[in-house]
Amino acid sequence: MDFERRLNVRKDGTAGSGVSRRNLLTAGAAAGSGLLLGFYLPQAIGAEAAEAATADVFAPKAFVRIDRDDRVTLIMPQVEMGQGTYTSMPMLIAEELEVPLDQVSLVAAPPDDRLYTNPLIGFQATGGSKSVRAMWEPLRRAGAVARVMLISAAAQGWNVDPTSCRAEKGEVIHGPTGRKLRYGALADTAATLPVPDNVALKDAKAFKLIGTPAKRLDTPDKVNGKALFGIDVKIPGMKIATVAACPVFGGKLARVDDSTAIEIKGVRQVVRLADAVAVVADHMWAAIQGLAALDIEWDEGPNANVSSADIVRQMDIASQNPGIVGRRDGDVAKAMTGAAKRVEAVYQVPFLAHAAMEPMNCTVHIQKDGCEVWVGSQVVSRAQATAAEVIGLPLERVQVHNYLLGGGFGRRLEVDYVTQAVRIAKQVDGPVKMVWTREEDIQHDIYRPYYFDRMAAGLDEQAMPIAWSHRVTGSSIEARWLPSALKDGLDTDAVEGAAEELQYAIPNILVDYVRHEPPGILTGWWRGVGPTHNIFMVESFIDELAAEARKDPVEYRRALLGKSPRAKGVLDLAAEKAGWGQTLRQGHGRGVSVQYAFGSYLSQVAEIVVSKEGEVRVSRVVCAVDCGIIVNPDTVKAQIEGGIVFGLSAALFDEVTIKDGRAEQSNFNDYRVLRINEMPAIEVYLVPSTEAPGGIGEPGTVGVAPALTNAIFAATGKRIRKLPIKDQLRSA
Amino acid sequence: MVTLQINGNEHHLDIPEDMPLLWVLRDVVGLTGTKFGCGIAQCGACTVHIDGRPIRSCVIPAAGLADRAITTIEAIGETPSGRKIQQAWLEVEVIQCGYCQPGQIMSAAALLASNPNPSDADIDAAMSGNICRCGTYQRIRAAIKQATQAA
Ligand code: FES
Numbered sequence A: 001m002d003f004e005r006r007l008n009v010r011k012d013g014t015a016g017s018g019v020s021r022r023n024l025l026t027a028g029a030a031a032g033s034g035l036l037l038g039f040y041l042p043q044a045i046g047a048e049a050a051e052a053a054t055a056d057v058f059a060p061k062a063f064v065r066i067d068r069d070d071r072v073t074l075i076m077p078q079v080e081m082g083q084g085t086y087t088s089m090p091m092l093i094a095e096e097l098e099v100p101l102d103q104v105s106l107v108a109a110p111p112d113d114r115l116y117t118n119p120l121i122g123f124q125a126t127g128g129s130k131s132v133r134a135m136w137e138p139l140r141r142a143g144a145v146a147r148v149m150l151i152s153a154a155a156q157g158w159n160v161d162p163t164s165c166r167a168e169k170g171e172v173i174h175g176p177t178g179r180k181l182r183y184g185a186l187a188d189t190a191a192t193l194p195v196p197d198n199v200a201l202k203d204a205k206a207f208k209l210i211g212t213p214a215k216r217l218d219t220p221d222k223v224n225g226k227a228l229f230g231i232d233v234k235i236p237g238m239k240i241a242t243v244a245a246c247p248v249f250g251g252k253l254a255r256v257d258d259s260t261a262i263e264i265k266g267v268r269q270v271v272r273l274a275d276a277v278a279v280v281a282d283h284m285w286a287a288i289q290g291l292a293a294l295d296i297e298w299d300e301g302p303n304a305n306v307s308s309a310d311i312v313r314q315m316d317i318a319s320q321n322p323g324i325v326g327r328r329d330g331d332v333a334k335a336m337t338g339a340a341k342r343v344e345a346v347y348q349v350p351f352l353a354h355a356a357m358e359p360m361n362c363t364v365h366i367q368k369d370g371c372e373v374w375v376g377s378q379v380v381s382r383a384q385a386t387a388a389e390v391i392g393l394p395l396e397r398v399q400v401h402n403y404l405l406g407g408g409f410g411r412r413l414e415v416d417y418v419t420q421a422v423r424i425a426k427q428v429d430g431p432v433k434m435v436w437t438r439e440e441d442i443q444h445d446i447y448r449p450y451y452f453d454r455m456a457a458g459l460d461e462q463a464m465p466i467a468w469s470h471r472v473t474g475s476s477i478e479a480r481w482l483p484s485a486l487k488d489g490l491d492t493d494a495v496e497g498a499a500e501e502l503q504y505a506i507p508n509i510l511v512d513y514v515r516h517e518p519p520g521i522l523t524g525w526w527r528g529v530g531p532t533h534n535i536f537m538v539e540s541f542i543d544e545l546a547a548e549a550r551k552d553p554v555e556y557r558r559a560l561l562g563k564s565p566r567a568k569g570v571l572d573l574a575a576e577k578a579g580w581g582q583t584l585r586q587g588h589g590r591g592v593s594v595q596y597a598f599g600s601y602l603s604q605v606a607e608i609v610v611s612k613e614g615e616v617r618v619s620r621v622v623c624a625v626d627c628g629i630i631v632n633p634d635t636v637k638a639q640i641e642g643g644i645v646f647g648l649s650a651a652l653f654d655e656v657t658i659k660d661g662r663a664e665q666s667n668f669n670d671y672r673v674l675r676i677n678e679m680p681a682i683e684v685y686l687v688p689s690t691e692a693p694g695g696i697g698e699p700g701t702v703g704v705a706p707a708l709t710n711a712i713f714a715a716t717g718k719r720i721r722k723l724p725i726k727d728q729l730r731s732a
Numbered sequence B: 001m002v003t004l005q006i007n008g009n010e011h012h013l014d015i016p017e018d019m020p021l022l023w024v025l026r027d028v029v030g031l032t033g034t035k036f037g038c039g040i041a042q043c044g045a046c047t048v049h050i051d052g053r054p055i056r057s058c059v060i061p062a063a064g065l066a067d068r069a070i071t072t073i074e075a076i077g078e079t080p081s082g083r084k085i086q087q088a089w090l091e092v093e094v095i096q097c098g099y100c101q102p103g104q105i106m107s108a109a110a111l112l113a114s115n116p117n118p119s120d121a122d123i124d125a126a127m128s129g130n131i132c133r134c135g136t137y138q139r140i141r142a143a144i145k146q147a148t149q150a151a
């Protein structure tokens, strides 16, 4: 999901065309009082960007408000799902505005693509590890401009030169006399002043907040049950619904007998949809009981016989023909012919569910002339649009209230559950909260695609690679979710991490992509997206080459990273901190991975032990991170730690398998998640940097699987080429 | 009619015999701090205390709990161990999305109340029934240890 290239937006988050700084900010009086600052989130997409910017020049895009009581309010387009945006975004503005962090409060932005577009994605979305990257520049600039205007207002009042004044802790101070005025007292005057041009941003060395471990602002309410997630919504008169969609993907409802269900105390209504049945009740228990009591006949449709084995067989066949080129350097075919040795391997990763802790849910109230939706969503404007479409209302009649997300991981970038809840609500009188059971959540997830990748390398006499080919075969998420992101049919996400981002200096490289859609199965974004599978393939295969060369895996990689000092830097740091090279006991092993993805460089070293029975235990993971300038180091570490756990669960246990057209897994008993007793010690080391900030929500997940499987190879000599690991070592 | 003692308050409730405590708390009493994660005692998100012991409320019928002391996340801060755990959770910055955390805190508070100085093995035993999809386990362990130090 690396949209930057496609959207012609520079890495610092500013528009790559035609928008002058001066036009990026507007100011005026706030509705009640105080200073209201609107700033443009630069619109994307090449020529359209310039056009959009000129057309909209006087309409502010996002808001910062400074009230008479000194409160700074930021209208937040990014949602909080555990990644700490509700803290990092205020830090950016507070840094330049010179206010203490606790003086900034947040209001969640309403849905509006025109106002709150994420410039790196192209509409109002939180995902792809892009929040800090998108807002890094505009938020600091807004803070700086507001500060300059407040200083000017004070200087005018005192009749002194603005350069003799400075801003500090929410006040403007006149240096020579020590006179002070709070921002609140200056906001009204500041609102009448012109917006200054060319305000300089602080040098990184002068940062006071950015780079310090700020306390999270959203957590105090999360220790006492007060924090409200979508599932906690309470509306007077609200009913609870739970739902069963046809277990076979793409199937329909044929007939349902609800005579027993409707007798259950608390059950109010049974709602029939084209592909699902919902039971509406006074509480979830009655809804669950009601659902179980239904006698449902499904029309299973054309996918009733689909199985994982068939899907993989078809992918294998599809992968034998060339695909759309994602990267071509030199002439791979020729170099392969001249190679001293050829190595080939097939790698596979499974369909995966997200299994966010908070099951999918959405509350809807449809009234005569409008609709209200309460939901935790990463794409608020899409939630609004689907509701409007299902009911046939204009957008502005649909009000969406966004709540905290009990985990996103890409699942809440979809609005299938919103669409379904609105369809149910259309048949219900009054507000209804639809809550999926965990079983529904796993069986009707929109899965991470299955990927079937063919790797090949040609080696020279020293067993160093002179040719590298990587063919990715899998479904296209972009084609369904953001077709404008496709580049001549190339799903740029499917090859991300494997193509342009490949850091190894190899003279001949060919990366291509074969699109293959499994029948009936929807696939979507999953934490780490494209790089999660590509880095597994690349870092496993490079390890195979190192083994082929009988060279140390770290040394082998180093020799190929001459042109990538940052990648080499994290590799060296991780190796050093992990004690790479120190001997381990029998059955123990260390494995390494290096990656460049989401604008950040990471290297991980996993240390594992395999028991005689073939059980793998991960004892330690060392991760070195170079993600450019760090806004909140503690949050970076937390995100890396969590990302590693997410990746380990998947690598060790997880897959969704298909039989008779339906998912075979259903709950945490058969879709395993790492538990505290299986937790390795994780050490995260951050590389100080002044480069533009990279993403941190996803990279941790990406590189842990290959570090783990490479460690298994080191310990046992067995190469894992298919995830999950599950009991693959038990038969050995 | 059943009478439940929840967080020191008496509730007279007309609920089905087999209705799990989780749904009584969330959908009848309106205490939504206790979370639904799996419904089959696999994730721990729904953990509450019954007479001080951690129980998965998604599988325990409420009707059998008359006159037992039920404590939820909303009131755990009023107990010494609950308060220490909450404090440590914030100091260590355990929390990410936060959805599993009421259950984690309830399990940890029960552990601390019964064992003021838990070993790693004790922590594993008490906490392995609580899943965190955001992967906050390392900090959970650190916070429990920190809470044991608190006066
Ligand atoms: S909801 Fe009770 S253990 Fe998961």
Ligand code: FES
Pocket (backbone or CB within 6 Å): A082, A357, A406, A407, B095, B096, B097, B098, B099, B100, B101, B131, B132, B133, B134, B135, B136
């Ligand atoms: S903090 Fe998100 S599931 Fe634990």
